[in-house]
Amino acid sequence: MKKQFAALIFAILPVFAFAAGTGVHLDEVDIDLTDKTAMQDGLKTFANYCMGCHSAQYQRYERVATDLGIPEEVMLDNVVFSDAKIGDHMQIGMKPADAKVWFGAAPPDLTLVARVRGNDWLYTYMRSFYEDPARPYGVNNTVFPNVGMPHVLAPLQGRRVLGCKQVQVVEDGRKLFDPLTGTPITEEACDQMVVEPGTGTLTEAEYDEKIRNLVTFLAYSANPVKLESQRIGTYVLLFLAVFFVFAYLLKREYWKDVH
Template sequence: MRHLILAFALLVTPLAALAAGGHGPELEDANIDLKDKASLQRGAKYFVNYCMGCHSLQYMRYQRMADDLEIPEDELRENLLFGDAEATDMMTNALKPADGEKWFGTEIPDLTLVTRWRSPDWVYSYLKAYYVDDSRPYGVNNLVFPDVGMPHPFAHLQGIQAPVYAGSHGEGHEGDGHVVDVKLVEPGQLTPGEYDAMVRDITNFLTYVGEPYKLERRQLGLYVLLFLGLLFILAFYLKREFWKDVH
């Protein structure tokens, strides 16, 4: 038995380390709430207006999103549908993968499943972790995703952040050259609190998109467990009745 426990521990430990993201920076808690329809609606607006020029949601349909998030049809057409897009269309864009690779050095990913692939905490932390880096093609880098190819889409809203290096007491190229944190040095159009709220709304929306049935699945799972519990009680007393004469 002791050998089985040891073997199980050796198997689980590396998997747990992988799930935690290895040795990267500690991720912030996104603290999302899929029941918050107002947050999801704001997140949809931010994503469509700031992110969809490059990133698509190819497994989500506009109409499905509007129905789930309780977005009226007139608001959907006014704020979330552009050009000749229709409510029945999938949430894709016209950017060709080859163009994305030419401009950014890599194919631009679809973000439908990004929070399931990375985690909501990763997305939330990533959108807050850009900092100035003159060595990069677009002049920015990211603490969570080093050598990122994407420019900072919300720089005008968040402001300018400088890197904080290990062994230093502030921004600048002191210490051992390893970036351990970022520091706001030039405010943007939003306060830090307002920017955090916006990023949380976007993360909340992307978490919904990754699994639209998540709340319904959890609720159904609860009903199934309750049913199995009642069935167990019935089976237990039925067994006692059938076997009472044998015992």
């Protein structure tokens, strides 16, 4: 029993070490797993920009199409770019051995990445690439320093470099707002990451929304039955509440003669 307990502790420790060791502020992202439009857009981004290197091998095209309300023919025409069938897993054509030669390591499967990393980490990571000529792919990442991945969404976000911009003033951990207008109080700060105007096809707000949709899809992919589990859980709790009433009445009936 002691050995099993020790094994459990050692299994949990890396999780806490990862959570405590990031040391990077993560922007919060609000996702809605009932928003099929957002998940469809996230799937589109994943298929067009991520699946060249990253698989989702624990998902099936058919399951995703059904859950997201996408007709099978639309799924095959716009998401499946190989000879795969609708019932196949979401694999990629690149072999792990080739990927190791080209990139130094095979790109990870992303089916469960939202459960491993967390939604906020993914949202911040995909918005934190910046130009770094010293890196092999010309980019680095403030969340994942010395990342070995190119910024595949750079055509959307644009060139992100060090510069100056207006940032909201924070005092004692609280963001400051003008008491009359309610607008944020800002000041100029340099050594900030800024996107050079005209280098991306999306505005900053549009790019943030695009990444939010991508994270929403990845969160769905990591736990496709979450909404169904919550729905069933509600009925289970209601059943237990009703059962408790009858159990209490039965207990009182049994014990009335004793007292």
